[in-house]
Amino acid sequence: MGTTTITPTPTPTPPPVGTDPSNGRSRIFKHPLVIAAAILVAGALLWKVLPRNAAHTTLHWNFGNQRLDLDVQKDMSDPQALIQKVMSQQYSKAGTLQLLSKDGIYSITDPAIIQALQALCPDQRAAGGSLLQQQKHFQACNSNPIVKQLRDLASQHQAPFQYFGVAVEIGTPADTQPNPGQANVCENGGFLGHQIEIDTLDGQRNIDVKATGSYTCTGYSIVPDIQLSTQDALRLFGRPTRKLEKALAVLM
Secondary structure, X not given: OOEEEEOOOOOXXXXXXXOXXXXXXXXXXXXXXXXXXXXXXXXXXXXXXXXXXXXXXEEEEEEOOEEEEEXXXXXXXXXXXHHHHHOOOHHHHHHHHHHHHOOOOOOXXXXXXXXXXXXXXXXXXXXOOOHHHHHHHHHHHHOOHHHHHHHHHHHOOOOOOOXXXXXXXXXXXXXXXXXXXXXXXXXXXXXXXXXXXXEOOOOOOEEEEEEEEEEOOOOOOOOOOEEOOHHHHHHHHOOOOOOOEEEEEEEO
């Protein structure tokens, strides 16, 4: 059986991350068929240079000091078979995705995709640009459908940008209390001005309040994260509160 060893050649210097050199459009997100096409092009070129008994040939693709053996007849019988073979080993999968990333094609789990997105919309003002330059650049940046959809999801706090609950301590002041349906909160706790859902730790009871008042919280004093009225505390816990009660809170 014939054998052929193929070592990927060094990749030429790629264009700026996230752009297509022909028209400057984003190439970060591609349909999985793009990966298939990239692998198939390499396969097609190899097929043309193989001898007539190619059906009995094994290709050796080197990834660093590890080798992936491909049976031409079996592993290159169709696109799905080739992709499954290349992605079947962690080293060959990582090596293939690394090569594709140099051409602006990223795995959804690759942290480098964050830098690529930032490169699409750099902060012009941080670079010394004017607000007008920033606005013009934003309009061009926001024309990218991926960037626009991500910004919309973030502004609407939809997944994966939804609010997550945080553990808080609840108290009921003895003197001046917030009105029912309202709450006082630490001024730097991130709740002020927001509607808050507060849940008991067992998830059995909850209330909604608006954080309208604030007070100073430091790490040197024992103060609750949120202060409720006696009525709201009773609705939440079903009993008079102790000095500090633990609960979960999330912005609505």
